[in-house]
Amino acid sequence: MANVHVELGERSYHIHIAANHLQQLKRLLPNLSKDVFVVSNTTVAKHYFADVSAALADHRLVLFEMDDGEQYKSLASFEAITNKLIAEGFSRDCAIVALGGGVVGDLAGFVAATYHRGVDFYQIPTTLLSQVDSSVGGKTAINHPQGKNLIGAFYQPKAVVIDLNCLTTLDDRDFRSGLAEIVKYGIIYDSDFFHWLEHNAIALAQRETQALQHAIQRSCEIKADIVAKDERESGIRAWLNLGHTFGHAIEAATEYGEWTHGEAVAAGTIIASKLSEKTQRMSSSDFRRVLNLMSQLQLPTQAPNMTLADWLSYMMRDKKVKDHRINFVLPLGIGQAEVTHNITDEDLAAVLTECC
Ligand code: NAD
Ligand code: GLY
Numbered sequence: 001m002a003n004v005h006v007e008l009g010e011r012s013y014h015i016h017i018a019a020n021h022l023q024q025l026k027r028l029l030p031n032l033s034k035d036v037f038v039v040s041n042t043t044v045a046k047h048y049f050a051d052v053s054a055a056l057a058d059h060r061l062v063l064f065e066m067d068d069g070e071q072y073k074s075l076a077s078f079e080a081i082t083n084k085l086i087a088e089g090f091s092r093d094c095a096i097v098a099l100g101g102g103v104v105g106d107l108a109g110f111v112a113a114t115y116h117r118g119v120d121f122y123q124i125p126t127t128l129l130s131q132v133d134s135s136v137g138g139k140t141a142i143n144h145p146q147g148k149n150l151i152g153a154f155y156q157p158k159a160v161v162i163d164l165n166c167l168t169t170l171d172d173r174d175f176r177s178g179l180a181e182i183v184k185y186g187i188i189y190d191s192d193f194f195h196w197l198e199h200n201a202i203a204l205a206q207r208e209t210q211a212l213q214h215a216i217q218r219s220c221e222i223k224a225d226i227v228a229k230d231e232r233e234s235g236i237r238a239w240l241n242l243g244h245t246f247g248h249a250i251e252a253a254t255e256y257g258e259w260t261h262g263e264a265v266a267a268g269t270i271i272a273s274k275l276s277e278k279t280q281r282m283s284s285s286d287f288r289r290v291l292n293l294m295s296q297l298q299l300p301t302q303a304p305n306m307t308l309a310d311w312l313s314y315m316m317r318d319k320k321v322k323d324h325r326i327n328f329v330l331p332l333g334i335g336q337a338e339v340t341h342n343i344t345d346e347d348l349a350a351v352l353t354e355c356c
Contacts, residue, residue, distance in 0.1 A: 021163035035094040039108035101127035102134035109140030113155035128178020132219035177262020191335030243268030249314035266299035
């Protein structure tokens, strides 16, 4: 069992990582309110709500089971959850628990941030992506028809409980999506971890417990470190968006259905790394290492075919656009990154043509 601390002063919390943690919830969350509202979805609740309910038998538990899918991270779901909280008489001292992937976590977190101006929030992430990324760091959000995550808040959970056993029911595509975010941490922050990933790619792809435990723990440590330094993303936290500017363009162009978030991030990371290679921020041999690792993990390394005008129009909607300039997160070799708008149109066009 591992325990990662997120140091944020009075909003600090622990990330508990092990197998069989659902059964240990009572011990892991000693300060949990007696009134617990669980947000989950039809897929996840079927597998795991019974375990949560058994572990918290002496609490009042109400389950909100949403439909499964990114399209339900919406204002309509936000309203439906709030209506149920009010109808069931949940007061300010209740707790909201997210049991699910990033969609459930982002939505439930935003409800927790706003219900009675903020109630206790706990994350029990059940996808690899949510275990290594979205459950940690306090970004909560819902989508608007005009764009993803347009409405949200920074709101930290009181604790994150990761149960590795939840990954046994996750399908291969969603599992691989999480691996893309794990590779990201190695590229932006920790060359030793990247090296470890290269040597353990097969074990990870085969979901070997020890390899997974280490990859999840190291990813959470890196995210915790970055969030502690820059909770509100005024600097280094932006590195966590490596590949996302290109990835969001891919997701939007394919109407948020064809590519998973992690697949789009993988292809976006290859484009960002290629841009780094072209502008001498990354050596050709390091670029090949990134490409090989993504391929070994069976993640996409080519983006879909889009015109330059399409790329630019999608990328101009990125949150990192400032003064009408796109800010790119680019790796500086392996183990560090920077945010820059210092990229010529010619270099960008050449790389996008090459990577599509
Ligand atoms: P998801 O929540 O849609 O989960 C993917 C699929 O896996 C869903 O069908 C879900 O029902 C299913 N699932 C979840 N757990 C399962 C389990 N244990 N067994 C079987 N099936 C299971 O997607 P995701 O990839 O977890 O998260 C993507 C979302 O996270 C996006 O909305 C993205 O914007 C958000 N995100 C947020 C942050 C953040 O910092 N807040 C970071 C990255 C991504
Ligand atoms: N997933 C990006 C962040 O938490 O900042």
